[in-house]
Amino acid sequence: MRAAIFLEQDSDLVVEDVTAADPGPRDVVVQITASGVCHSDLSVINGTLPMPPPAILGHEGTGIVESVGSEVSRVKKGDRVIGSFIPACGVCWFCRNHQSNLCEQTYAVMGSPRATRSDGTPLMAMTGLGTFADVMTCNEISLVKVETDLPDEQLALIGCGVTTGVGAALNTAQVVPGSTVAVIGCGGVGQAVIQGARIAGAARIIAIDPVELKRTTALQFGATDTIDPSDGGALAQVQALTGGRGADYAFEVIGNPKTVQQAFDMTRSGGACIVVGVPRFDQTIELPSMSLVLQEKRVLGTVYGSAQVNRDFPRLIGLVEQGRLDLGDMVTRRMHLDDINDAFKAMQAGEVIRSVIN
Ligand SMILES: [Zn+2]
Ligand SMILES: [Zn+2]
Structure with missing residues (x-):
């Protein structure tokens, strides 16, 4: 072999x-x-x-x-x-x-x-x-x-990135219809988070990535707004788009302690910050302790999109077959x-x- x-x-x-x-x-x-x-x-x-x-x-x-x-x-x-x-x-x-x-x-x-x-x-x-x-x-x-006629190259993605991203939105965060979602990092997994949020019925999906291709693709997959974070103003822009409150759900899909902090800051009081990216094993994430408690922000780690693969792989295939997951x-x-x-x-x-x- x-x-x-x-x-x-x-x-x-x-x-x-x-x-x-x-x-x-x-x-x-x-x-x-x-x-x-x-x-x-x-x-x-x-x-x-x-x-x-x-x-x-x-x-x-x-x-x-x-x-x-x-x-x-x-x-x-x-x-x-x-x-x-x-x-x-x-x-x-x-x-x-x-x-x-x-x-x-x-x-x-x-x-x-x-x-x-x-x-x-x-x-x-x-x-x-x-x-x-x-x-x-x-x-x-x-x-x-699995039993499906979908092409191999699409099924392969279900093995990791798609399940991780869509699952983070549907299983871990349990995004509710009408909500506001911010996604930091729009590679394969980030795009899957965006699609998951769209499937869940999020009203506003803000895609944050310095690469133009990824922002453009995000719009195609369901993002309603995009932000180029290169100028450092991403937090202010998310606040401006959310009535000053912050997002109901902020996903970090990079695995960098600094962007995890940013996602936490972008999360509204009572909202959820979902850490999808995998930081280095020897890194520590520091969060402002007072807002964790007094603003009741939830920080959720997620691995494999909290997926139950024997249940979720067929579900994801069903969504693809029905044209709801691209x-x-x-x-x-x-x-x-x-x-x-x-x-x-x-x-x-x-x-x-x-x-x-x-
Ligand atoms: Zn992977
Ligand atoms: Zn087991």
């Missing part, structure tokens, strides 16, 4: 032939048909998300089941599946309490080497998936079977696995909403 390998921090991925490890009894071999390139892959490469190399990156993908282990019961050969970057084992405390996005098997599925390099070095797979490859072997709890226009570039490093360059240059490897 061919795979894109993370060998060293701050270096390009290396695409090479590797030997897949033998699947275990609960493992599934999936032929990857499309994989989105997510900012979290870049976060592994630059050390924001700690993961020791060498490893196959990629955690947002879809494909067809090629073979299953002897104890696999959830999927069978030929099924169409989307990888879930957090597994849903179905039996742990969190899975049984409608919080499968916090499944206790999250780290266990990352613990098996999934391939070896030609020199015999074992390779782990990001989040137990490793979608930057033509084939991946993963535990069946990391897969959700994933087609979120794919702004398609490329081959060999060109994967170009996807990261385009991401850093702000040239794309989402690149898909297919």
